[in-house]
Amino acid sequence: MKSRYCIVGATRGTGLLIAQQLLQSGVRVRVVVRNIENARRILGDRVEVIQGDVTDARSVREALAEDDKAIFFTVAATGGIDGRALFGSPTAIREVTYQGLLNVVEAARSRCFTGRVILASVVGVDRSSVMIRLLDKIKPGLQQNLMERERYLRTSGLDYTIARAPILINAPAGKRNIQITRAISKLTAGSKISRGDFARVMILASQQTAASGKTFEMFAAKGEAPSDEQLLKQLEAIPPSPELR
């Protein structure tokens, strides 16, 4: 049985939390990173560390393995509201956001990968909103690239789950209720979830048949943190994504 998970973009933020949560649950973890020494320093020696830059198709082809249960794509060209390199050039954003995912999917296909690709995306990416317009001003072309990469993954022939989050913050995980909904909302400034909760939901989605071929959005809600069973029920209620939008 497949029991190893691969994370592309695991040296920071959500990808790092996915790696740490998976390690805590006792499964094997493999990370594809730009800087091996940095990754070893951050993640220790329980993780298999492979060099790969998503903008370099050859390095990604060499880095991926066919027998992982899932590949998480949590790469970001620029940071979020917590300040790291908030601005980005259109070229860098295109190369990392769109072409980066494309390189990973093509590499997975060329390796006959049969697991699931879990893509971290953004709430309301296919809808017009003040927040999306603002993000697109700061990070030119971001919305188009995010939409195109979702569409690309849906039609890639690979098993996938697209998990869309609102604005991410570094608050502790497990403190808030989480609501998983169909992908129909607009991005607003007020809606935020912790990266740890986003990581938890993506891991759960990677292990459940109910999340196969689906796109969903998640939000913080009033109340206590949900159990895995409660989250799973919400995932089951999400309809499969349309193949083309």
Ligand SMILES: NC(=O)c1ccc[n+]([C@@H]2O[C@H](COP(=O)([O-])OP(=O)(O)OC[C@H]3O[C@@H](n4cnc5c(N)ncnc54)[C@H](OP(=O)(O)O)[C@@H]3O)[C@@H](O)[C@H]2O)c1
């Ligand atoms: N930030 C938000 O508010 C927000 C909201 C919704 C969804 N998302 C999505 O959630 C995901 C995670 O976001 P985050 O803010 O948690 O991430 P983050 O902290 O910005 O971390 C990004 C990761 O991507 C890696 N990376 C960047 N360029 C790379 C490249 N060319 N090749 C390989 N790895 C590369 C970075 O590695 P290095 O250490 O080498 O730089 C880092 O590990 C992203 O896909 C983002 O689109 C973010």
